[in-house]
Structure formats: structure tokens, C-alpha cells
Amino acid sequence: RTLTPEVNKATTVPPSSHKPLLVDQRPNAFQSTQRPLPPTPGDNKLPEKPSGVGSRRISQQPWYHHVDRRQAEEMLRNGEDGSFLVRPSSQNPMTLTLWYKRRPYNIGIRQRSDGRYALGTEKANEQSFASVEELIQNYRSEKLVLYSGGNFVTEIQSMMHGFGDARTPLLESATxxxxVVQQQQWALISQAADVSIMRGAKSIGPEDIFFLLRKDPVKVHRLLKYLGTSALPVA
Incomplete structure (x- = not known):
């Protein structure tokens, strides 16, 4: 069993010499916003040890740490891109916590019905591995693609400071x-898709967004200003 390390602000990366993962980030707001919100700290108790085939071997790996989400992110904070650790999870057998471009990513390591392991939510033709060790080894040589709707955490922190928050607002709060904003965007786009289907269109158009916002003139004018057009009438 791996003991929970004492975490402090001086700790930047896990105390090991393991090679970081290769990462490739691609903008995709729709996929990233489907991730559930993180659980409130303390809501879920960590399992005493990793579960699944080869759990004893995993607990002895230098990249495995018996820590919770907050501790994992603190350990990786300000590390080099690709720094990572694997930790226990209350929802999956394990979670891969990864540091990339000044922010943490928490990706579930899921065990499929066939016993193989894969990252994140179930996908068609997804890549799977016989063990967690094989999964980690693969992404040391092959890029792990992160789908993100754009990382505006730094800008959000600046806005929070402008509205009276600390000079350096908590990364967790900005994230x-x-x-939340990305989830709201996804909900709006999803509703706009329904509107476009009802009018027989093959794709979403600006008029679908305006239709949804038609009862809120303030939002309509903001959107018009953002688009730099006044071609559509405002009811």
C-alpha cells in the first residue's frame, strides 16, 4: 500500500524520474463540456488501494500515488507539460491526473467489459490496453489527445481579480x-441544433441562436456586437 504523501506548496512534481506523457491538445468544445463537474472535496472516500488486474504492481509504480484530486493537482502544479500521476478514484478504477499548459486534467482510467483499459468516456473504435502499465507506456511514445473547448483559465483569473478577488485567484475556482460556462454553451448549441432541425436546415445558423435569445434583447445585442453585424432584426 502506498502511503499518502504530505503535500505542500514546495512540491511541484511527483518525486520520481518517470518520463512525462506526450500531449496534443485539440479544440473541441462539445466533447470537453460533457465532462461532469468535479465532486465536492470530501464527498467521496478514496479506496484503500487500486482495483483491477495487477493492482499490486500498480501500487508499486513510481507514478502511482495514493492521493485525492486536490493533492494530485497540487503535486503537479507548475511542473513541465506532460507531468502526470495515477491515483485512486471513487468512480473509476483509477484516474490519470495530467499537467498541461498551466492547468490540470483529470481523466478516468476505465476498465471495459472485456477487461481492457481505456481513457475517458466510452468511444467508438477507442484505443484500449491490456493493463494500466501498458496504457501509461503507450502515451510516453504516442501523443495523448486532449479535447478542450479552449483554455481561458488565465483570462478568467484576471477577470476574477478585476472584480475584487485575490491577485492570484484559485486555479480550481477559475477552472x-x-x-460551467462551457456547459451552458453546449446546452445552447444543443437547443439551436433542435431549432435548425425543426426548420429543415442541415446545419446550425445564426438565426437559430437568435431565435433562442429572442426574448432577451440584452443578450441579442451583445451577440450582434460580437458578430459585428446588425443584419438580423431584434424583436
Whole structure:
């Protein structure tokens, strides 16, 4: 069993010499916003040890740490891109916590019905591995693609400071705000898709967004200003 390390602000990366993962980030707001909000700290108790085939081997790996989400992110904070650790999870057998471009990513390591392991939510033709060790080894040589709706955490922190927050607002707070906004965007786009289908269109158009916002003139004018057009009438 791996003991929970004492975490402090001086800790930047896990105390090991393991090679970082290769990462490739691609903008995709729709996929990233489908991630559930992180659980409230303390809501879920960590399992005593990793579960699944080869759990004893995993607990002895230098990249495995018996820590919770907050501790994992603190350990990786300000590390080099691709720094990572694997930790226990209350929802999946394990979670991969990864540091990339000044922010943490928490990706579930899921065990499929066939016993193989894969990252994130189930996908068609997804890549799977016989063990967690094989999964980690693969992404040391092959790029792990992160689908993100754009990382505006730094800008959000600046806005929070402008509205009276600390000079350096908590990264977790800014990340949560970004997640909520992205989920709202996804909901709006999803509703716009339904509107476009009802009018027989093959794709979403600006008129679908305006239709949804038609009862809120303030939002309509903001959108018009953002688009730099006044071609559509405002009811």
C-alpha cells in the first residue's frame, strides 16, 4: 500500500524520474463540456488501494500515488507539460491526473467489459490496453489527445481579480467557472441544433441562436456586437 504523501506548496512534481506523457491538445468544445463537474472535496472516500488486474504492481509504480484530486493537482502544479500521476478514484478504477499548459486534467482510467483499459468516456473504435502499465507506456511514445473547448483559465483569473478577488485567484475556482460556462454553451448549441432541425436546415445558423435569445434583447445585442453585424432584426 502506498502511503499518502504530505503535500505542500514546495512540491511541484511527483518525486520520481518517470518520463512525462506526450500531449496534443485539440479544440473541441462539445466533447470537453460533457465532462461532469468535479465532486465536492470530501464527498467521496478514496479506496484503500487500486482495483483491477495487477493492482499490486500498480501500487508499486513510481507514478502511482495514493492521493485525492486536490493533492494530485497540487503535486503537479507548475511542473513541465506532460507531468502526470495515477491515483485512486471513487468512480473509476483509477484516474490519470495530467499537467498541461498551466492547468490540470483529470481523466478516468476505465476498465471495459472485456477487461481492457481505456481513457475517458466510452468511444467508438477507442484505443484500449491490456493493463494500466501498458496504457501509461503507450502515451510516453504516442501523443495523448486532449479535447478542450479552449483554455481561458488565465483570462478568467484576471477577470476574477478585476472584480475584487485575490491577485492570484484559485486555479480550481477559475477552472470550475470555465467548465460551467462551457456547459451552458453546449446546452445552447444543443437547443439551436433542435431549432435548425425543426426548420429543415442541415446545419446550425445564426438565426437559430437568435431565435433562442429572442426574448432577451440584452443578450441579442451583445451577440450582434460580437458578430459585428446588425443584419438580423431584434424583436
Amino acid at each position: 470550475l467557472i470555465q467548465t
